[in-house]
Amino acid sequence: MDRVGVIFAGVAISALGAMTYNLLPLFLGTAQDFRALSDQSVGILGSSFYAGFTLATITAYFWIRRCSWRVVSFSAIPIAAGALVAAGLTQSYLLMAIAIAVAGGAFSVLYGIGTTVLGDTSRPARWYGLKIASEAGLGAILLLILPGTVIQRWGFTGLMAAMAVVLLVLSPLLAGLPARGSKGAEPTADRQEAALAPALRFALWLGLAAVLVYLFCTTMIWAFVERVANDAGFDAVATGNVLSLSLVLAICGSLAAMVLGDRFGLALPLAVAASLLLASLVLLAGMDSLAAYAVATCLFTFSFGLGIPYTVSVVADLDVDGRFVVLTVPAIGIGVMLAPALGGILTGIGGHAVLLMTGAVSVLIALALALLALRMGLPHARAHRHRAGGEPAEPIV
Numbered sequence: 001m002d003r004v005g006v007i008f009a010g011v012a013i014s015a016l017g018a019m020t021y022n023l024l025p026l027f028l029g030t031a032q033d034f035r036a037l038s039d040q041s042v043g044i045l046g047s048s049f050y051a052g053f054t055l056a057t058i059t060a061y062f063w064i065r066r067c068s069w070r071v072v073s074f075s076a077i078p079i080a081a082g083a084l085v086a087a088g089l090t091q092s093y094l095l096m097a098i099a100i101a102v103a104g105g106a107f108s109v110l111y112g113i114g115t116t117v118l119g120d121t122s123r124p125a126r127w128y129g130l131k132i133a134s135e136a137g138l139g140a141i142l143l144l145i146l147p148g149t150v151i152q153r154w155g156f157t158g159l160m161a162a163m164a165v166v167l168l169v170l171s172p173l174l175a176g177l178p179a180r181g182s183k184g185a186e187p188t189a190d191r192q193e194a195a196l197a198p199a200l201r202f203a204l205w206l207g208l209a210a211v212l213v214y215l216f217c218t219t220m221i222w223a224f225v226e227r228v229a230n231d232a233g234f235d236a237v238a239t240g241n242v243l244s245l246s247l248v249l250a251i252c253g254s255l256a257a258m259v260l261g262d263r264f265g266l267a268l269p270l271a272v273a274a275s276l277l278l279a280s281l282v283l284l285a286g287m288d289s290l291a292a293y294a295v296a297t298c299l300f301t302f303s304f305g306l307g308i309p310y311t312v313s314v315v316a317d318l319d320v321d322g323r324f325v326v327l328t329v330p331a332i333g334i335g336v337m338l339a340p341a342l343g344g345i346l347t348g349i350g351g352h353a354v355l356l357m358t359g360a361v362s363v364l365i366a367l368a369l370a371l372l373a374l375r376m377g378l379p380h381a382r383a384h385r386h387r388a389g390g391e392p393a394e395p396i397v
Contacts (some may be wrong), residue, residue: 001120005176007127008230011116012153012173013073015134017111019163020049020103021137021336024219026146027159028340039227042091043344046223048097052104054333057112060326069113072318077171080106081164093246100210104333112329113177115312119325120181124316125266128309133251136305140247142166147240148384181322203326203377207315208331211368214311215335217362218304220343220355221281225297228352234290240257244292244303266310266317267371273307274367281356314370318377342343 020027024046078355083103087096118127142162150158195252229239253273260269280300287293312328346354 001181002115002122006117006178007121007130009174009176009178009314010114010121010127011131011134012114012170013110013177014114014118014131015138016077016167016170016174017107017109017114018135019106019138019142019166020307021219022135022247023142023146023163024223026151026240028223029230030151030156030159035093035096037093037343038350040341043223043340043342044101044225045093046340047099048397049100049104049107050337050340052101052319053108053111054104054330054337056105057108057326057333060109060112060116060329061323064116064326065181065323069117069181070174070177070179073110073113073177074171074176076106076109077167079103080110081167084160084164084167088157097350101344108329108333111332112326113259116181116326117178118218119316119319119321123261124325125309125313126258126261128312128316129254129256129261132254132305132309133258136247136250136254136301140244140251141331143240143244143247147237155386157226197380198381200318200320203314203373203380204318206317206369206373206376208324210314210366210373211311211328212331212335213362213369214304214366215306215332216339217335217359217366218277218308219302219336219339220346220362221284221300221359222304223340224343224347224352224355225284225300225384228284229290229293229345231295231352234293235275239291239293242290242297245294246297248303248326249298250328253302253307254309259307259308262313262317266314267374268309270307270314270367270370273303273310274363274383276303277307277363278360279358285353285356311366312368318381320381 028042028046031037031045032039037045080103083099083106087099087103089097090096114131118124118131121127146159146162150162154161226239226243230236257269276299280296280303283292283296283299287296312325315328316325342358343355346358365396
């Protein structure tokens, strides 16, 4: 699983699976502008995507180690592309939401397989950093290109069609995807005993909760960060350029995670990422110019680009039999599903100040959950791997 071709395919499929997430501000803003939707309606539309995203991967715990990853992936791609096109063509809000939910289910399959592929490597924190960087890189390119070309001419329908085309054109990059992984291929009694140890199992669920809350926080802010600029009266094209630049900073954050790997453990990078994210929310609350907005947004995306790989790595590091890391995908899906709808409600009730305050509280909760998971679970996971001859018994938190 450490072969270059396997890692490349895992990174590529993750970038495709996360494409809609990284285009979420553009997706929601374009839907609102061209379909005349309210904040609440557009928030529900975003949540419908992640309802399908979550429902499709809740079952992955049972099939991820049994089905061929190649067959499942190349079946999900045309389904996702067709659903996107259908969502763009219909004028019915209900049919649009249903098509978006179907697309979400197909995208989640791609994302779940990519997460599992890289979780099976010997250095998941490093490759999760590259994974998030590639996801943000594809998003940055599309955010830069699509507003002034496709959306300006063809609106929301054009955006959906363009995303479908990108998905199909880049699908050959998955040629190196393996049919199976390495973890859990031959479950031993020792591995099953470790996986079922109460402290380790509880730590895994805490880690999954940390992933959920962290993605809820970052998605809620990310989904409405374009609306913050719009309400402040900033030029739409200039805002699009800032968002594209901010994804470059997300890439930098993820590349920093890739370079650092686990040399400082997981707890310290998580604390740094959470601190930077809190600082970005303070700056965003007080911004009074496009330059201040750009600084706050770029700091925010750098911090979540740094934090996401380490948050997911908490689960990967504790997962001794390879079945739990794929559950980070429905955890992500639940967090992301709740975020746009609740963000729209909070914005409608108390404006962006309430939105930003909720984000600040959420990131603190996520950090506490992740640190508690590491403290409880790492001694058990590292002791198991030591018995298997994989690494020293002394845990590095």
